[in-house]
Amino acid sequence: LHQTVPFWFISRPVSVSQSSKRCAVIGGSGFLGRHLVEKLQDRGYSVSVFDIRQSYELPGVTFHQGDLCDEQALLSALKDVSLVFHCASPAPASNDRALFERVNIQGTKTVIEACIQAGVQKLVLTSSASVVFEGTDIKNGREDLPYAKKPIDYYTQTKIQQEKLVLEACDKQKGFLTVAIRPHGIFGPRDPQLVPIMVDAARRGKMKFIIGDGTNLVDFTFVENVVHGHILAAECLRPDSPICGKPYHITNDEPIRFWDFMSEMLVGLGYAAPRFHLPYGLVYSLALLLWLLTWILRPLLSFKPTFTPMRVALAGTHHYYSCERAKQDLGYRPVVSLKEGIARTVQSYPHLRHGA
Ligand SMILES: NC(=O)C1=CN([C@@H]2O[C@H](COP(=O)(O)OP(=O)(O)OC[C@H]3O[C@@H](n4cnc5c(N)ncnc54)[C@H](OP(=O)(O)O)[C@@H]3O)[C@@H](O)[C@H]2O)C=CC1
Ligand SMILES: CC(C)=CCC[C@@H](C)[C@H]1CC[C@H]2C3=C(CC[C@]12C)[C@@]1(C)CCC(=O)C[C@@H]1CC3
Numbered sequence: 001l002h003q004t005v006p007f008w009f010i011s012r013p014v015s016v017s018q019s020s021k022r023c024a025v026i027g028g029s030g031f032l033g034r035h036l037v038e039k040l041q042d043r044g045y046s047v048s049v050f051d052i053r054q055s056y057e058l059p060g061v062t063f064h065q066g067d068l069c070d071e072q073a074l075l076s077a078l079k080d081v082s083l084v085f086h087c088a089s090p091a092p093a094s095n096d097r098a099l100f101e102r103v104n105i106q107g108t109k110t111v112i113e114a115c116i117q118a119g120v121q122k123l124v125l126t127s128s129a130s131v132v133f134e135g136t137d138i139k140n141g142r143e144d145l146p147y148a149k150k151p152i153d154y155y156t157q158t159k160i161q162q163e164k165l166v167l168e169a170c171d172k173q174k175g176f177l178t179v180a181i182r183p184h185g186i187f188g189p190r191d192p193q194l195v196p197i198m199v200d201a202a203r204r205g206k207m208k209f210i211i212g213d214g215t216n217l218v219d220f221t222f223v224e225n226v227v228h229g230h231i232l233a234a235e236c237l238r239p240d241s242p243i244c245g246k247p248y249h250i251t252n253d254e255p256i257r258f259w260d261f262m263s264e265m266l267v268g269l270g271y272a273a274p275r276f277h278l279p280y281g282l283v284y285s286l287a288l289l290l291w292l293l294t295w296i297l298r299p300l301l302s303f304k305p306t307f308t309p310m311r312v313a314l315a316g317t318h319h320y321y322s323c324e325r326a327k328q329d330l331g332y333r334p335v336v337s338l339k340e341g342i343a344r345t346v347q348s349y350p351h352l353r354h355g356a
Contacts, residue, residue, distance in 0.1 A: 024048040024081045026068055026111060027088025029055040031191050032126060032226060036085060037061060039227045050077040051088065068107040071114050078118035083234055086111050086166070087126035091193070092155040104158035105165070112169045115176065122177050122237045124230055127163040129184035129219070129249055129321050130156050135313035139217070141321045143182070143247050152310045163247060170245035179233045180247040181226070184321055188223030188341060189348035198262060199352045201306055202271040210259045211316040212280035217255040219320045222341030225334045226250055232330040248326045254338045255320035268346035270354030280316040287312045
């Protein structure tokens with residue numbers, strides 16, 4: 001991680017002691033969590049994972065299987081840990097209100113209480129840039145944009161509450177420091193959402209259409225850059241740093257047309273790029289109608305449409321964010337370019353290639 005470090009970081013060089021290199025990753029079995037665990041290990045951290053499931057084994061990594069709403073289970077996993085990364089969340093696609101409220105709100109309160117009780121000094125939350133997204137254009141959005149008043153789904157609604165809880169818990173007097181990382185559109189090897197959903201849609205012939213004029217710019221962020229942002233934040237988080245209790249956008253700093261990104265991925269995997277344009281308003285209205293119908297008919301039908309209003313909004317509007325604050329305060333610069341990230345991602349999915 002060769003970076004230009006901010007001046008206040010250089011002015012107080014503190015060697016990262018062995019005890020402060022003991023960390024836990026809540027949600028460490030997931031897509032981002034596992035990449036984070038691997039990089040932390042490379043950087044000499046001793047890592048524990050706390051997750052509701054164990055999806056892999058890694059020599060040197062201790063796994064604690066449990067629900068983050070269970071304080072006792074968390075406490076035993078956080079023993080002797082000084083740094084915690086919280087990147088667990090139910091998948092956005094579930095849209096299960098009760099589950100999001102239980103895990104993202106109640107569970108995060110439990111994480112904060114357990115951290116304080118266990119003597120953890122630093123908590124780094126994986127939030128989301130979508131906490132300010134309401135389904136309409138955001139161009140170069142900065143962190144001072146207000147939280148969405150009408151969040152596009154329960155996932156976003158509870159991510160807002162979660163971020164507020166974590167940032168408000170920052171208390172220099174008590175020696176408990178917090179920071180939130182807001183990534184956007186994470187992609188990379190082993191991602192269970194973006195590429196698999198896209199390929200599934202392509203295989204069902206649903207990737208022929210471009211929603212809108214196809215010029216809307218979006219941030220897609222390679223997973224290693226997101227990991228890099230988390231580790232920088234953890235290492236910069238000290239009582240005298242300006243980052244305490246603040247959110248930081250972490251992006252690839254290369255906004256791309258949503259449909260160019262989709263096309264590059266699809267073509268890379270051997271599928272045709274979308275070609276035919278459909279008006280945004282029409283597709284959004286149809287998605288809304290379909291969503292209403294599935295909601296009304298839910299006692300009779302268990303049908304999950306590919307086109308949801310939320311997905312149409314994500315596919316047809318501008319939503320890209322400035323990561324200037326992270327550059328300034330964390331010395332953040334993306335470590336993998338979009339081109340390289342796309343190439344590595346395409347290569348990592350041989351089983352999703354056309355004809356495989
Ligand atoms: N992927 C993206 O594009 C973006 C993600 N984020 C945020 O990044 C974080 C990581 O996302 P990602 O890696 O994609 O998600 P994943 O679903 O891959 O990882 C989340 C992990 O948390 C686990 N988990 C869920 N509920 C609990 C619980 N109650 N107790 C313990 N563990 C639990 C999940 O288990 P299980 O799979 O069994 O539910 C999973 O292993 C999330 O907070 C997400 O909101 C933010 C912006 C963009
Ligand atoms: C930048 C960002 C926040 C990305 C999030 C990723 C997902 C929301 C996308 C991954 C695959 C996308 C997709 C569609 C919408 C957005 C995604 C779910 C469509 C449903 C849009 C309409 C179509 O023509 C089919 C698309 C399938 C893939």
